[in-house]
Every structure is written in structure tokens, then in C-alpha cells.
Amino acid sequence: MPKRRLSARQIERIKTIQERRRERLATRPERALAETDAEVEPEEGRVVVRHGANLAVENAEGRVVHCLCRQNIGHPVCGDRVVWQRTANxxxxxxxxxPRASELSRPDYSGRPKPLAANLTRLVVLVAPEPEPSGYLVDQYLVAAEIIGVEAILVGNKMDLLSGEARGAFEARFAHYPTIGYPTYWISLREPGSVATLSEALAGETSVLVGxxxxxxxSLVKALLPDREVQIGRLSEATGLGRHTTSAATCYRLRGGGSLIDSPGVRSFRLGDISRDALERGFRELRPYLGKCRFNDCRHDHEPDCAVRRAVDEGLIAAERLANFQHLLG
Known part of the structure; x- marks a missing residue:
């Protein structure tokens, strides 16, 4: 059956209704503040859930409060430190x-950066025997970590799928990462001890998993958060968000201290447009050789007297890392 076409009047009426809804939503925070006792002092807190216009903010005592966001202050994301004011209700x-100490973002449909999480200290890059890992994607994540100034670690998950020589060969594919300073962990959910080791590495940090x-x-998020359902219940009860709590960007408490941010937006994370200088800084092992090539604009490709390619030939830089740099440089 063909779809019924709307008349111009119906379209205009729908637009009017939508605009009224937007206006009511925008004025909700202002109305709530107007009803608040003027002597109520502002407080600091951290955004632990973000779902549309609804925020769950954790105060200094660990209590979670359902908040709305005032217009024209920007778009808070999970992990943001904010100033909030208690209302009459x-x-x-x-x-x-x-101000954010760090910000993980990805390009939106127009190419502009869209923040996903704030104040991270650790980016956890996951790979596994299946699906076939992409070193190019891994390097994009690591470049992002370098640019935003957070530590990154590499985690090989599902290692129970491999044994003997196959496992050794898989681990060897990533052997250059710990050499250049990225801690690497090999884990399996069937080996609780390996997950416990990773959990200890995340203690005291604010982390996000990408891959x-x-x-x-x-599955790894659930293993790292055995009380996840309890935390979800606590957040739902405090905010009234109910089932939305499981589908929204959420900051969970880790058993050993620290936090783990689980954000749906991270699933489609990708590196946006960055400058050549930023890209070079993103490959940490290139830094000692920058500025030592014959040509100032050396692309470290086929130019003569290239210090970076010389380091590759001497085994000081992994050839695949340079290849990925070239690919990202375009």
C-alpha cells in the first residue's frame, strides 16, 4: 500500500507541534531554577549517565541526582565534571x-567532532583472534589516545580460541606495541585470573573500551563489572530513566576503584581529520627522528636521507606502523 502523502498544512502543523515541544524542553531547566530557593548553593558533580536531555549527576558523597541541563552551556557527556544546583523537587x-582534562570524540555526519566521553585517563584497545584484527584500526585508536593525552593499553581478548603455536603467532603480530610503551594483556573470560589482572591495571583510572x-x-564489560545490574538499578532508581540506563552512555564504578565508561557511540568510533603534525605526534616512536630528515616536508616514503625510513631499516620502527602512518597521511 503506498504511503499517504501529507498536505502542506499537515506538514506545517507537525513542524509547529515539534517546535512547541522543543521550546517546552528548553524552558524546563529555567522554570526549575526559578522555583529554587535562592540560598541553595551550587555543587560540583560528575555526569555518570547521559540520555538525551536527562543527566544523572553523582555528587561528592556518591549520591546520584537526576538533572536537566541549562541551555547555552554546551553539551555535557559522560565523565564531565559539572556545576549543578538542587531544585525544589x-x-x-x-x-x-x-574544563575537560581530556575528551574522546568522533566525527558526526557533517565531519565535526562529537564528544563521546570526558576526563578519561585510559583507552583500552581490544583485539581478538576473531574477527581478523586490523592493525590499521588499532593504530587509529592509539593515535587518538596520544592526541587527547591519555594512556592506552592493548588487550587481546578471546585468547582461549588459540593454543600452542597459533597463540604464539598471534601474540607476535602485536609484539612491537609493548616495545614502544603500550602495555599488552592477553585475556580470556574463561580464565578469571587474566581478567583480574586487567582489572588491576584499570584500578584508579577512568577508562573506556574500544575495538x-x-x-x-x-562481555568484557560485564566481566569487569560483576555488580553491573546492581549499579544499573541504583542509577535507574535515582534518575527514573529505567530501561534507558542500559542504552545510554554510562559511567560505572570498578571494584578496585576507578571508573569504566560504556558508551554506545564508541562502537562507531573513528579518527577524524587531523593535521600532519598531530599525526606524527600520534606515532610516538617517530618522535626521536622528526626533523632529522634531509627535507623538512619529508613524508617518510621514498625521499633520500629519511631518518624515519632508516630507523625502519634498522628495526627501530615497525614497518607496518610506518605503513599505517602513510595510509592515514593520505
Whole structure:
């Protein structure tokens, strides 16, 4: 059956209704603040859930409060430190976003960076025997970590799928990463001790897991958060978000201290446009050789007297890393 076409009047009426809804949503925080006792002092907190216009903010005592966000202060994301004010109904309004120590973002449909999480200290890059790992994708994640100034670690998940020589060969493919300073962990959910070792490495950090689809990110999140359902219940009860809590960007507490941010947006994370200088900084092992090539604009490709290619020939830089640099340089 063909779809019924809307008349111009119907289209205009729908637009009017949508605009009214947007206006009501925009004025909700202002109305809530207007009803608040003027003597209520602003507080600092951290955004632990973000779902549309609804925020769950954790205060200094660990209590979670359902907040709305004031207009024209920007777009808070999970992990943001914010200033908020308690309202008459026992909820709150976020009135300011504090400066971010770090920000993980990905390009939106127009190519502009869209923040996914804030104030991270650790980026956990997952690979697995299945699906076939992409070193090119791994290097994009590591470049992103270098640019935003957070530590990165590499985690090989599902290692129970391999044994003997096959496992040794798989680990050898990534042997150059610990050499250049990226800690590497080989784990399996069937080996609780390996997961415990990773959990210890994340203690005290604010981490996010990234990796291509199928590497077991969701299962690993559950293993790292055995009380995840309890935390979800606590957040749902405090905010009234209910089932949305499981589908929204959420900051969970880790058993050993620290936090793990689980964000749906990370599933489609990709590196946006970056400058050549930023890209060179993103490959940490290139740094000692930058500025030592014959040509200032050396692309480290086929130019003579290239210090970077000389380092590759001497085994000081992995050839595949340079190839990925060239690919990203375009």
C-alpha cells in the first residue's frame, strides 16, 4: 500500500507541534531554577549517565541526582565534571561544564567532532583472534589516545580460541606495541585470573573500551563489572530513566576503584581529520627522528636521507606502523 502523502498544512502543523515541544524542553531547566530557593548553593558533580536531555549527576558523597541541563552551556557527556544546583523537587539543573582534562570524540555526519566521553585517563584497545584484527584500526585508536593525552593499553581478548603455536603467532603480530610503551594483556573470560589482572591495571583510572565489532567488548564489560545490574538499578532508581540506563552512555564504578565508561557511540568510533603534525605526534616512536630528515616536508616514503625510513631499516620502527602512518597521511 503506498504511503499517504501529507498536505502542506499537515506538514506545517507537525513542524509547529515539534517546535512547541522543543521550546517546552528548553524552558524546563529555567522554570526549575526559578522555583529554587535562592540560598541553595551550587555543587560540583560528575555526569555518570547521559540520555538525551536527562543527566544523572553523582555528587561528592556518591549520591546520584537526576538533572536537566541549562541551555547555552554546551553539551555535557559522560565523565564531565559539572556545576549543578538542587531544585525544589529534589532533582537538579546543570548550570556549567567544568574544563575537560581530556575528551574522546568522533566525527558526526557533517565531519565535526562529537564528544563521546570526558576526563578519561585510559583507552583500552581490544583485539581478538576473531574477527581478523586490523592493525590499521588499532593504530587509529592509539593515535587518538596520544592526541587527547591519555594512556592506552592493548588487550587481546578471546585468547582461549588459540593454543600452542597459533597463540604464539598471534601474540607476535602485536609484539612491537609493548616495545614502544603500550602495555599488552592477553585475556580470556574463561580464565578469571587474566581478567583480574586487567582489572588491576584499570584500578584508579577512568577508562573506556574500544575495538572493532565482535571482539567481545560487551562481555568484557560485564566481566569487569560483576555488580553491573546492581549499579544499573541504583542509577535507574535515582534518575527514573529505567530501561534507558542500559542504552545510554554510562559511567560505572570498578571494584578496585576507578571508573569504566560504556558508551554506545564508541562502537562507531573513528579518527577524524587531523593535521600532519598531530599525526606524527600520534606515532610516538617517530618522535626521536622528526626533523632529522634531509627535507623538512619529508613524508617518510621514498625521499633520500629519511631518518624515519632508516630507523625502519634498522628495526627501530615497525614497518607496518610506518605503513599505517602513510595510509592515514593520505
Amino acid at each position: 529534589g532533582q537538579g539543573v546543570v548550570t556549567a561544564i567544568l 572493532q565489532s565482535g571482539v567481545g567488548k560487551s
